[in-house]
Every structure is written in structure tokens, then in C-alpha cells.
Amino acid sequence: MYPYTLIMKKYSLFSLTVCYIVMFYIAFFFYPKWKQSRTEATLSWDVSGYYMYLPAIFIYKDLRHCAFGDDIIQKYYPSPAFEQAYLHNLVTM
Numbered sequence: 001m002y003p004y005t006l007i008m009k010k011y012s013l014f015s016l017t018v019c020y021i022v023m024f025y026i027a028f029f030f031y032p033k034w035k036q037s038r039t040e041a042t043l044s045w046d047v048s049g050y051y052m053y054l055p056a057i058f059i060y061k062d063l064r065h066c067a068f069g070d071d072i073i074q075k076y077y078p079s080p081a082f083e084q085a086y087l088h089n090l091v092t093m
Helices: 003-030 045-050 053-058 069-076
Strands: none
16 A cells, blocks of 8 residues: 555544544533433424324324323423414314
8 A cells, every 4th residue: 555545544543533532522511411401302392293193193092182292291391382283173063
């Protein structure tokens, strides 16, 4: 191999190591979201709205009324209120 390619491989390995160290630092020390309560939920606000129909259909069997909303808010705290679902008003005539 040429000396130039050996030097470049060493720089590439060094750069990769530095990038890993920086990402590790940011993930665990700069933004430790798990140490502060209610800063970011496991299910964020928009994701819980996107995929809320899945537990509504398969777990709670309640797609129309979404009566399980208060339980989800207390357990995961995706948002202060249950605004992600359109609740059907059942009016009998």
C-alpha cells in the first residue's frame, strides 16, 4: 500500500472514534431526558396520535369512544389532554 492510503485510514479511524465519542456524550450527558419526569414521553404527542388506532382496535376494542384515553395519559403522559382522537358523538334519533 501507498503511504498516503495508510495515513488516510488512520485519519478515518480517528474521525470515526471521535464521532462515536461525541454521539455518546450527547446521548447520555448533554440530553439525559430520562432523569427529568414528564419532559419527553415514551410515546410522543404526534406518534401517539398516529398509532393510537392500533391499541384502540386490538387491545381496548374501543375505536369509536376511546374511553381508554385517560389511562394512556396517566401512564405515558404523551400530552396534557387527549386531543389526538376524534371522538364520535352518538346521538340517537
